[in-house]
Amino acid sequence: MRGNSFGKMFSLTSFGESHGPAMGVVLDGVPSGLKFSLDDLQSELDRRAPGKIAGTTSRIENDVAEILSGIFEGQTLGTPIAVIIRNTNQKSSDYDKIKNDHRPGHADRTVEMKYGIRDHRGGGRASGRETVARVVAGYFAGLIIPKVEVKAFVSCLGPFEFKVIPKDIYENFAPYSFPDTSKNEEIKNYLEDLQKNGESIGGRVRIVVDHCPVGLGEPAFDKLKADFAKALLSIGAVVSFSYGLGEEMAVTLGSEVSKTLSSFGGMEGGISNGDRMLMTITFKPTSTVGEKAKEGRHDPCIIPRAIPVVEAMVKVVLADHYLRQNAYSIK
Amino acid sequence: MRGNSFGKMFSLTSFGESHGPAMGVVLDGVPSGLKFSLDDLQSELDRRAPGKIAGTTSRIENDVAEILSGIFEGQTLGTPIAVIIRNTNQKSSDYDKIKNDHRPGHADRTVEMKYGIRDHRGGGRASGRETVARVVAGYFAGLIIPKVEVKAFVSCLGPFEFKVIPKDIYENFAPYSFPDTSKNEEIKNYLEDLQKNGESIGGRVRIVVDHCPVGLGEPAFDKLKADFAKALLSIGAVVSFSYGLGEEMAVTLGSEVSKTLSSFGGMEGGISNGDRMLMTITFKPTSTVGEKAKEGRHDPCIIPRAIPVVEAMVKVVLADHYLRQNAYSIK
């Protein structure tokens, strides 16, 4: 009830502080008999890892997944799957000077007000490191809905903008997940300049879901759009969610909107209609700015690293709703 | 698990189809000994009722709250509070012609695909009538957090826009909830024209929360922003949610954002910081357009009527988190 679990039939329970011994996650509700590959899971974690993208943080975090339960001879057992990732790189001394330093927009101050105690060595639970748990969950969610394709890409990174859905949506837009890869050099320079100046920037991510089964999502409170919104807003830096036409809907006539189903982003009445889904979220700039940001342990822009986290949360929602809908298919 | 309940320590379970015998709600987790006023509850329902706002639907719905349990001698008992509102105005014959008529963007088609059966006489569970349950819940949520003020207003209604937070935020902006009431005549004419043309329009609603206690919201998945997003996106026509600077965050430098706490909309790390909260949501235009819309039983713009629903959902989230936080305050 402290909010560290998400999902109903497929649920993840996340734990770990950034500077404690380990991050981890327990996945309950993974059906038995699904084929598991540690390599595939590790690949997902590697996509999120820092230090690999120019202009993002230079810390090397060794995010090595260790399976503690729920897997036997390469298959899921149907029992809870626990995965931990050791925190190997925490140099606590680096953080002592920020003990009483509360970054605006970050949880430092509110966590202290809420609990009366805080692991001041880092972000604690509010650290971006918590998202490794989500990436692990996304991998297992993917095993439940193997035919559904979920792809996120950066549509806006400060001054760089990509306004349409790329045709080659399933291409690899590494390292920035920006579809116009001819801009990669420019983006790199831009991010390096930000870092030199102790500055940070946010951006926007669009999410495309193809081949989602019809009928997922529950009327009233657990509409698919509502659960997507919650899942994505539960990511630290996300400040907005929209689907389909989004904010433009406010100024578009009903007749216009109704002309094309894609206006509705693949959901009608909060239930998937089988069409391509489309969602957009906004990330705020990293909270660490100024002198501390210049030290180079913080990303001036976290969005490229957040892409696998975003995809994971969308998969988690879909896998959960898939099992829920399946429960009621009795004959 | 069919998604008709919301909230954990303070929960509402909603039921009823628009053309069945009654709509209703069961509220569990209302503390005992709170003073109850049927008049106050009825006033909240009346704010939502159609037929009272020029340019909105002319159907008269008699939304009379009937208390079935949980109240005794003007006080809450601490037991579940059940409230029903009879559906008195359903003329099923009017709806027969739309039996196989699936409005784009509405749940008609997806509900049928999901369940294989649908109460075709109206929107069923997907009808806007379902929101009476939420308004009732909002009233009781307000009893739990009496000092918190929640105010929603229309910031955009098609071409009409109000870009700032009005100073006199707690004024009554009836009937359109648009703060520049000098525009009321213009809005009335605009809405009447829409209706004549079988057209509809959406808009934007901003939500202000004052005097929220510090420390509400749970790190990881039940961040306050995440629960607000879910609560608001669970309202039928809502297509976007943002808080603080919202989508602008994508193109604002970190140093700018950090200059003023209001950028963060009263939440840091997903936890309330005691500042004024600010959220914005977008409503899509009503799904009924064309000839059916001209018949006059449908609102060309539902936003003014949605205001009490929006306020109710925000209060529900706050009351739930208030009780959750209270649970852990042991000494």
Next chain:
Amino acid sequence: MRGNSFGKMFSLTSFGESHGPAMGVVLDGVPSGLKFSLDDLQSELDRRAPGKIAGTTSRIENDVAEILSGIFEGQTLGTPIAVIIRNTNQKSSDYDKIKNDHRPGHADRTVEMKYGIRDHRGGGRASGRETVARVVAGYFAGLIIPKVEVKAFVSCLGPFEFKVIPKDIYENFAPYSFPDTSKNEEIKNYLEDLQKNGESIGGRVRIVVDHCPVGLGEPAFDKLKADFAKALLSIGAVVSFSYGLGEEMAVTLGSEVSKTLSSFGGMEGGISNGDRMLMTITFKPTSTVGEKAKEGRHDPCIIPRAIPVVEAMVKVVLADHYLRQNAYSIK
């Protein structure tokens, strides 16, 4: 979270005080397209009704089920099903004298201590009337698992005891649910004597489940036996639960126990194994004794009336676990 809901995929939320306007229940998670019969539902309620069994309470309660939602043209819609039963017979004046009268073993005193307020006109939520909600839920649970047969009977009623499982288990043992119906006259005289003397008695109920699918029940905390125990102990007067050999297991050697599968009451490791299930529960005597009991509004023995409630709770657990298991059967 106030404990008025039970079940996960198939859940019931119960409401109502014995002397308020109505009792009721909301059922969420009933699959769509199941055939509904109001007559069948009403029959279940009539089995529980007082005033029909000699030696049980003479109050006539008109427990008429009113469907508020979730049913359309004789079928379930897949939406929440709300059913209310009006409280027509409450003569509050009769109860005024017991305002400060706390019956030992009854909730009167503890409810007052817990909430600081109580509907003193009757048992409030703690009244046996609350169980009408469970009987309604049991009816719908039965629609989900139509092939599973659940039968409860009285194995002990004070001095009357029936030690084996009757061969003709699915016979009607009306009115006392005691399999040796040749004792009915004796039981009637015994109960009438108890009432004359302001006395009450408890008893034991055995539950037989046939044709339960294999594989229901979840390892760890939601073992089938654990959920049965919770469901049955949640009935007001129940003070013990056992399954299979029960308390005898304490003094039986392992080799003996293992000789016959029926020792385990149809469950191994908390999971149904397809064999006949067998459970036993104990009811304490009615709390009202002495002068008040002589007035004749209270049953000297509630067990015969509790039989449909017991069967209902067992069905609720089975329907819930059936849907849960079904959720994970993906191909």
Next chain:
Amino acid sequence: MRGNSFGKMFSLTSFGESHGPAMGVVLDGVPSGLKFSLDDLQSELDRRAPGKIAGTTSRIENDVAEILSGIFEGQTLGTPIAVIIRNTNQKSSDYDKIKNDHRPGHADRTVEMKYGIRDHRGGGRASGRETVARVVAGYFAGLIIPKVEVKAFVSCLGPFEFKVIPKDIYENFAPYSFPDTSKNEEIKNYLEDLQKNGESIGGRVRIVVDHCPVGLGEPAFDKLKADFAKALLSIGAVVSFSYGLGEEMAVTLGSEVSKTLSSFGGMEGGISNGDRMLMTITFKPTSTVGEKAKEGRHDPCIIPRAIPVVEAMVKVVLADHYLRQNAYSIK
């Protein structure tokens, strides 16, 4: 939803198979600022460990608790607390011969039927090793309700019986938890004989709770007695639960029962009344009998080792209900 979590405001999520890398538990809802002692936690685990009690299994399991999160500088952070215990002693080869060997009354067969796959090296999730998670949870539950005293003792171990509540209830009755410690030598001989003969025995455990606050437990489904029953029946070998007078209630007149409050075991209407609580549970004999049992890796009687598990589950229920009741105490 796979049943590996228990509790609402204070919840434990358990994971691990007996022959996988580790057992573990995540505790969510532990308030912040509570003093933590690794030594105290380890002591609780040691009470459960095998190999220390003559006549119980001779395997040495090194149950060393490793804290992964939620503790900082000797205090709880209010974040989820993850604890793992490595499985160091699993010699898989020993178990190969029992791959297709299904012990009656054990989960071997039903787990295989349910999931279609099983970790045949041992009991998997159904192993008694799973209970280490519960003992860890019990330790933290105790931090939440430090004034409540929970004591379990063996009231029946095959032919040995102790019929009353001992006056010196908080004494240490090691090693068998049987209050008449003058029988220890006899019990030892009895258990050794059982083992020689490949035989096993069950027993009964009584649980005493003192100083429980008034008002815990929720009417309707989450009555304290119902949650105790579920918690205790979720322990593998437990086959019955009763409280207060228990099964005797069936044959005791209402006037007798009402004479003394202790008849009701400290609960009225499912709510704690402040009196001493009294519950009794039955354990079935260990499932492993015959030649395999003679090999000496299995306990002929698990009850002495189960005592800390029983106490833990009772504390978990009480801590959860304590926080729930606290949530609703608003002023």
